[in-house]
Amino acid sequence: MPWKKNSQYLKLVDYIKNNQNMFYRLAYSYTKNEQEALDVVQEAIYKALTSVDKLKKPEFMKTWMYRIIVNTAISHIRENKKSITTNKIPDICLEDSNSLDISLDLYDAIDQLDEKQKTVILLKYFEDMKFKDIAIITESNINTVKTRLYSAISKLKKIIEGGAYNGKEV
Amino acid sequence: MEKKFNNARQKYENVKIPKELDNMVNKTIKGASKIRNKKSTKRKIISTVATLVIAVSSITIGLNTSEVFAQTLGEIPILGDIAKLLTFVEYEIHSDAIEAEVSIPEIDGLGDKELEQRINNEIYKKMKLCIEEAEKRANEYKKAYLATGGKEENFHPMIVKEDYELKSINKDILSFGIYHFEALASSYIKTYYYNIDINNNRIITLEDMLGENHIDVVNKSIFAQIEEARKNPNNMFFEGEMGFNGVSENQKFYINEEGNVVIVFDKYEIGPGVMGEPEFVID
Numbered sequence: 072m073p074w075k076k077n078s079q080y081l082k083l084v085d086y087i088k089n090n091q092n093m094f095y096r097l098a099y100s101y102t103k104n105e106q107e108a109l110d111v112v113q114e115a116i117y118k119a120l121t122s123v124d125k126l127k128k129p130e131f132m133k134t135w136m137y138r139i140i141v142n143t144a145i146s147h148i149r150e151n152k153k154s155i156t157t158n159k160i161p162d163i164c165l166e167d168s169n170s171l172d173i174s175l176d177l178y179d180a181i182d183q184l185d186e187k188q189k190t191v192i193l194l195k196y197f198e199d200m201k202f203k204d205i206a207i208i209t210e211s212n213i214n215t216v217k218t219r220l221y222s223a224i225s226k227l228k229k230i231i232e233g234g235a236y237n238g239k240e241v
Numbered sequence: 242m243e244k245k246f247n248n249a250r251q252k253y254e255n256v257k258i259p260k261e262l263d264n265m266v267n268k269t270i271k272g273a274s275k276i277r278n279k280k281s282t283k284r285k286i287i288s289t290v291a292t293l294v295i296a297v298s299s300i301t302i303g304l305n306t307s308e309v310f311a312q313t314l315g316e317i318p319i320l321g322d323i324a325k326l327l328t329f330v331e332y333e334i335h336s337d338a339i340e341a342e343v344s345i346p347e348i349d350g351l352g353d354k355e356l357e358q359r360i361n362n363e364i365y366k367k368m369k370l371c372i373e374e375a376e377k378r379a380n381e382y383k384k385a386y387l388a389t390g391g392k393e394e395n396f397h398p399m400i401v402k403e404d405y406e407l408k409s410i411n412k413d414i415l416s417f418g419i420y421h422f423e424a425l426a427s428s429y430i431k432t433y434y435y436n437i438d439i440n441n442n443r444i445i446t447l448e449d450m451l452g453e454n455h456i457d458v459v460n461k462s463i464f465a466q467i468e469e470a471r472k473n474p475n476n477m478f479f480e481g482e483m484g485f486n487g488v489s490e491n492q493k494f495y496i497n498e499e500g501n502v503v504i505v506f507d508k509y510e511i512g513p514g515v516m517g518e519p520e521f522v523i524d
Binding site for chain 1: 242245246248249250252253254256258259261262263265266267269270272273274277340394395397398400424477513514515
């Protein structure tokens, strides 16, 4: 049924166009660098478009797309770890010097979480995803997601309360 | 904590969206759709050996027959007065490690058959070698992916496209490029250009186009253009050692419709990947 496959492809194209900003924000929250976030989005949508026929259930398009973005972003930052750490320093300094807003602490503190904890926080609090969907995206089960979320929150609390968000590891 | 999350969320939502995003998304969709359309119409065609205008068709045999590939005779003549650029051979590879689309051109109608043959052979070998290496890399990558615990269903094959692009043709000059595009962990592209003086049957050099001081002329122009581009914050040419430091004698270029030299750099050569292959028109 090629027409059916094709309609799924067109749906994906629509979905990508309507949500490109969201993809970018998600990618950016991993790379914290404009060019690299663009690279991640490009790579992810390319992967999605060229393998959409593998998507068996159309209702999973969203979680499927998010999974591709998250995985692409994570493998991207692993490859470029060095350059990202150096890029991040001026960001923090800048924010540090011109604002007293406590929320900056949390936003930056999220960067200190490990990849898995970070993904759960982003999807849960910034993308409003259900535990069920986060589990699909991260290829784990719901309980693991919950545990990960709670441990991420308590780590964030420690980072903020300890005032150590500028430090390396807590 | 709740409030802090809300504030952080606001910050997340206020991340500035770069203007290039929209354009990049559209381009990527276009590129992917192109591959898709070709794939669905040609997928089932069983190979036939291309017969060609001239007697060089024998080298089309020997394509990797272990994959399902479709090969069609593509003969899209691009009209010039005498010289032509044609599709010599076109085929596709579909395996679980690689999805490739290859279109190899050849020139025809040069007065000097020896030069014509030499260029055609070189193009064929270059493109063939590139695709073979890409296939090898793709297979190795897949093996490594599975060996390190990756799941088959999450694996995305390497996407490869090799094609040519006519830059300009008139009764004196034929200028075109051949390129190899690859997307896996990140995309990669490599282009070679050929500029041919049809009347005198020779490859055109930068010196032919710009005279004895060609290196100076090109360098001055490019430095000025980079300087100008820096005024726009979206242009991020590398600086210092990593950046542009002058062209060499065998700098890549093509000749555009207006007859101007266009200098081309590799992806990552003088700027970040998102800038693609930077081009500079030398007036």
